[in-house]
Amino acid sequence: MVDEDCGDLKFCSYEIESSTCLPCIPTDLPCTKDEECCSDQMCVWGQCTANVTRGTEGTICQGHSDCRPDLCCAFQP
Numbered sequence: 001m002v003d004e005d006c007g008d009l010k011f012c013s014y015e016i017e018s019s020t021c022l023p024c025i026p027t028d029l030p031c032t033k034d035e036e037c038c039s040d041q042m043c044v045w046g047q048c049t050a051n052v053t054r055g056t057e058g059t060i061c062q063g064h065s066d067c068r069p070d071l072c073c074a075f076q077p
Contacts, residue, residue, distance in 0.1 A: 003035045011035045034060055 003012045006021035012035075013022050024038035025031050025048045034041075037048035045058040052059060055066060061073035 009038060 002014075003010075006012050009024045010021045011024060013020050022036075025036045026038055027041060027048050027050055029048055030046055031037055031043035031048045032046070034043050037043055039050075041048045041050050042052045042054065042059055043049070044052050055061070055068045055071070057071060059066075061067050064073050067073050
């Protein structure tokens with residue numbers, strides 16, 4: 001039901017009917033959330049990316065407070 005159920009180098013692909021544990025996504029491959037990416041990578045502009053700081057352009061946010069002062073949180077598909 002949650003990423004912690006899956007163990008190291010895996011994430012939970014949550015579905016209402018059934019959820020499954022999947023291997024983490026390596027660098028430069030498509031993602032939809034930070035938890036899908038391997039190690040300390042983050043999902044930036046839809047790709048797992050290394051050496052990124054939270055709050056910078058393209059990182060995932062829930063509100064304006066998650067972003068640097070010169071940026072805003074914009075909801076995009």
